[in-house]
Amino acid sequence: MGRVIAVTGKGGTGKTAVTAMILRDLINDSSKKTLRILAIDADPDANLADALGVKVSKTIGDMREFMQQSRYTTPPDTDKQVLFESKLFEILVEENAYDLLVMGKPEGSGCYCFVNNLLRGIMDKTISDYDLTLIDTPAGLEHFSRKTIPDLDALIVVTDESRRGLTTAERIRDMSKGLDMKYKELYVVVNKVTPERKEKVLETAKDLGLKVIGTVPYDQNLAKFDLVGDPLMNLPGDSPAVAETRQIVSKLGL
């Protein structure tokens, strides 16, 4: 079974940027060429694909709608599992060094239990084909409580310098117990850090009992790339945020 790592945190903290940079680091490391990697964009305001510079035409949301419709239109003896799996294969984007799945829009109204149950089974099976699955999740814990995200080896909570960002991490840790959300480790990445405030942020995190795995500096290059829509995959290696991501990847043991 491969490792599964999800990135979460409140909106705008840099979940997508951190996810993209972790992926960038892994695929630029020649010693990891054989690693089979699946990236999943689980945010309905999907933008991981943009950060990766990948064009996506179909999402799991579309597939879910198709399956929901097909409940009424396909012959009763159709093997839904097989049909769903073939659909998943259609929407999987195969890049050189990794594959990408985009969750897309959430389910519409009505009962999607049947389709979601199928989806869960298929996702688990798909993930087991990879050495590493890296998931960019939206803010909030709905995905986890609905179990549309598998059990995790590590949950990375991205926060900015604000106390609020850190208490989000604390809340996720505390709520996850009640949600029966399974992860082996919870790490915090403090993003867009300025040198003047770094010590204070680390101190606060320590007081809250949070394990900080990295402090990513505010990076003009990154901001500029996002401003004009250039993929973060193409960030130069000497960008400060890229250098720090190297440390994070290494601490993750990837």
Ligand SMILES: Nc1ncnc2c1ncn2[C@@H]1O[C@H](COP(=O)(O)OP(=O)(O)O)[C@@H](O)[C@H]1O
């Ligand atoms: N280390 C960083 N340095 C500078 N700007 C950053 C950094 N990380 C993220 N940003 C900027 O912050 C904004 C939000 O980042 P994003 O990754 O989209 O957040 P999220 O996915 O959490 O909503 C983007 O405009 C991005 O360019």
Ligand SMILES: [Mg+2]
């Ligand atoms: Mg995002």
